[in-house]
Amino acid sequence: MINIKVISYSYKTFEKNSGLHGTIKDFFHREKVYVSALKKVNLNIKDGEVVGLIGPNGAGKTTLVKVLTGILSPTNGQVVIDGIFPDSHDKKMLANIGVLFGQKSQLSWDLPPIDTLNMLGSIYNIDVNDFDARLSELSNMLNAKDILRTPTRNLSLGQRVKCDLICSLIHNPKYLFLDEPTLGLDLVTQESIYNFLRKLNQVNGTTIIITSHNMRDIEAVTKRLLILAKGKIIFDGSIKSLPVNVNEYKKFCVRLYDGKKEQIEENISADNLSKTLKSIDPKQIISISREGVSVEELILKIYKNQEF
Known part of the structure; x- marks a missing residue:
């Protein structure tokens, strides 16, 4: 179980004055x-929970993950x-956590992932038979068996994320911390990651904490949502209990040709989509895509509806 009691974290930085005069001033006295x-x-956070943590840039999401994993005090x-x-x-605590930072891979660029995994097996002192069984299980679940011996530099982003996930889980940790795990991934790869995480939680009871800017990550995997803004948790509960209805803000982007054969784009609410499409010649339609509420919009709407 994870227990956080009234934690705060502050860091020191410096203001930089502009221009040559400011640079000289900073050299002798920095603010x-x-x-x-x-x-x-x-x-x-109870054992076995899957928790989503969202918030705008600078909200403190990554800082919270670093505090939870002991990187920061x-x-x-x-x-x-x-x-x-x-x-x-x-050592006991470190053996119970796995961490994946979406923008920082633990794979060696010029070596195949299997070399990094073998190194981790030695670091965690994993029995050879347990290591082989765990590697086989994870690589099969992620459909990554054929890429483990390919140099990391030759792997796609999605393939590297899958290998990073295996590295984070090879020692069978009780807690898995994921920071922006689907950043830059295509929809197909995202869905395979979602399926893997759901199965991991169901089969092994792994406690998973995910930070993301993508509401799709949260909706697809988590059952509990935390919203962090300006270093404070402003919401803690299920998506269904949000003080705003996320579905109300989902819109469809319709790209079509007007009468002059020029491309135009319209954002239409889900309620009005059917009516709007009936009034448009199907030959005019180029594409239809769904757009959800952004994290920033969601938090702004919560602030307008609630006092924190």
Whole structure:
């Protein structure tokens, strides 16, 4: 179980003055600025939960993940995972967590993923038979068996993410932290990742915490949603219990030719789509795509409807 008690995290940075005069001034005296990335966050996550964490840029999502995994120590408050403080770097705790940062791969660029996996097997002191069985299970679930011996530099982004997932799970951790796991992936690869994570949770009971800018990630995998804004949790519950109806803000983008054969684009609400399409000659339609509410729009609407 993850228990977070009133944690805050602040970091120090410096203001930079512009121009040559400002550079000379900064050389002798730099203005310190303290930024609060997390503010009195309270949170409990039970074993086996799948939790989505969303928020705009700078909300503190990645900072929270780094505190939970012991990369950063909270300025105030405490985090306890199964009775252990993450920033103590206790070996038992480290063996129970897996981490994937979407923009930072743990694979060696010039080596095949299997070499990184063999190294991780040694680091975690995994029995050879257990390692082989675990590798076979994960690679089959992700349909990645044929790419493990291909140099990382020759893999597509989606293939690298799959291999990174295997690296994060090869030691069978109890907790899996994913930071933007589907960033830049096509829809087919995203869906395969979703299926894998759902099965992982159902079969192994793995506790999964996902941070994302993509509401589709949250809707597809998680049962509990946390919204972080300006370092504070402003919502904690299921998507169905949001104070705004996400479906109301889903729109369809219709691209079509007008009477002059020029391309135009219209955003139509789901309620009006059928009526609008009946009034348009099918030959005019180029494409129809669905667009959901962005994270920023969602949080803005919650702020307008609730006081935090």
